[in-house]
Amino acid sequence: MTFITHGATGAQGAPIFSLLHAAGHDTTAAVRDTAKIDGKAVSVDFDSAASLTEAYQGADGVFVHLPLGSPDQQVTFATAIGDAVAKARPKRVVFSTSGYPLALPDGSRTAHGILHDRLEKSGVSYAVITPKTFLENLLLPVTLDPARVEGKLRYPIREDYAISWISHLDMADIAVQLLTDNVDVQGVVTAGALPALLGDDLAEGFSAHLNTPVNFESQNPDDYGKLITPLFGAAGVEPVIASYHARWSMPDERIDESRSAQMLLGVTPRSVQQWLRDMGI
Template identity: 65%
Template sequence: MAIIVHGATGAQGSPVLAALRAAGHHPTAAVRDSTKVTGPALSIDNDSVESLVRAYAGAEAVFVHLPLASPDQQVSYAQKIGEAVVQARPGRVVFSTSGYPTELRDGTLTAHGMLAAALAESGVSYAVIAPRIFLENLLLPVTLGPAREDGALRYPIRDDYPVSWVSHLDMADIAVALLTDNSVTGVVTAGALPPQFGADLAEGFARYFGKPVVFEAQEPEAYGELIIPMFGADAARPVVDSYHFRWTQPGEVIDEERSAQKLLGITPRTVEAWLRDLAV
């Protein structure tokens, strides 16, 4: 089965590529530098319709997610990918929103919403995977280190904030199911049900580490000070602002009716199982 995987060297695409190979498929990595990939690969330019059409032509399925970029650049990527799908008409497109909203509070479509709408209008078989927050955020040294060494899992959400957490490994399982079976279309929500609170996360870490771990709600600005040395002030600011917004919200829980659990029979890993699979 000819399957194209965008960003196959990154945090989202790499697990999808690996899961497809484990399932006996022979996917092709679509990346900026094909020399960095072992196995079939091709170089693409997300801002070139011609480049994307060449990649998609004849493909039975394509896995897509928008790379990190400025909002304007992501809009350009979304438009180019959408146009390439219309022109090349691959057999199936599976798009991950990567936890981003598809529209703003005033109803304006984001880049992710634009691409989801373009796929819906393309006439090509498609599915949109809609996660909330990735468990991999907890692996940053500023969070994992204190959890392992001090028994304190610190993260910038409230203690009473329920989240349908999901891992990149779970996303890969969902993506493989959707790439290889066209029977489910439209939005598929991805994440834990019931949702988890900070204490639930800490309990999973405690079971994995074999020692007590407690959750500590962290002020977004304090979290920002820790990640600035890693990402830079400009990149850290939108992240901090997103957590300020979360502090004003009741939670982030997926729609059960459109969940991977209900539509695909795929239940996300527990926190302990996720940590064990990664062997962190």
């Protein structure tokens, strides 16, 4: 089978590219710079439906997630991808929302919602994976180092705030299942831990893996923002801080179990301890 994988040099696409290649599939990375890929690659431009259409021609499956950008840029990307899918008509498309919502609180569609709608209208077989929050956020030095050195897992969520955490490794397992063995599953597939995890649950996983006591500490979002600003810059951090402030007014971030990967695919996400082990932490 032939597959096109977007983001094959990044956190989401790379493990999918690797799993498909390891399974013996004809796998091509769709990237801006083909020199960064050790394997088959095709250069694509997310602004160009023609470029994407050419890449998708004849593919059995395409994995895609929207690149980072302003809301307007992401709408442009979503429109180009949707147009390319409608024209090239690959046999299957799997799209990850990367944790972004399909709609805003006022009901207006985000770029991710626009692409979801375009895939639905295309008539092409598709699935949309909707994770909440990635475990890899906990690997930033500002979080991982205190857990290792001080036994304090600090993160800007309330102590009673439950999240259906998911790792990029689990996302890859789900995406590959949807591209290969479960092509009959259509529409939204939620991805994350069931039951959802509290901060204490995360700390317990770290404790078991590091073989030392680790306790969770709820962190002020602004304090967290100050720590990550040197890593991402003030402009990049501003929306992140805003998202964590918003979480303080939300009850939780639990996935819909009826549309979960556990229910639809029989895929259960790794425990925190297993994820840390598989990441080689």
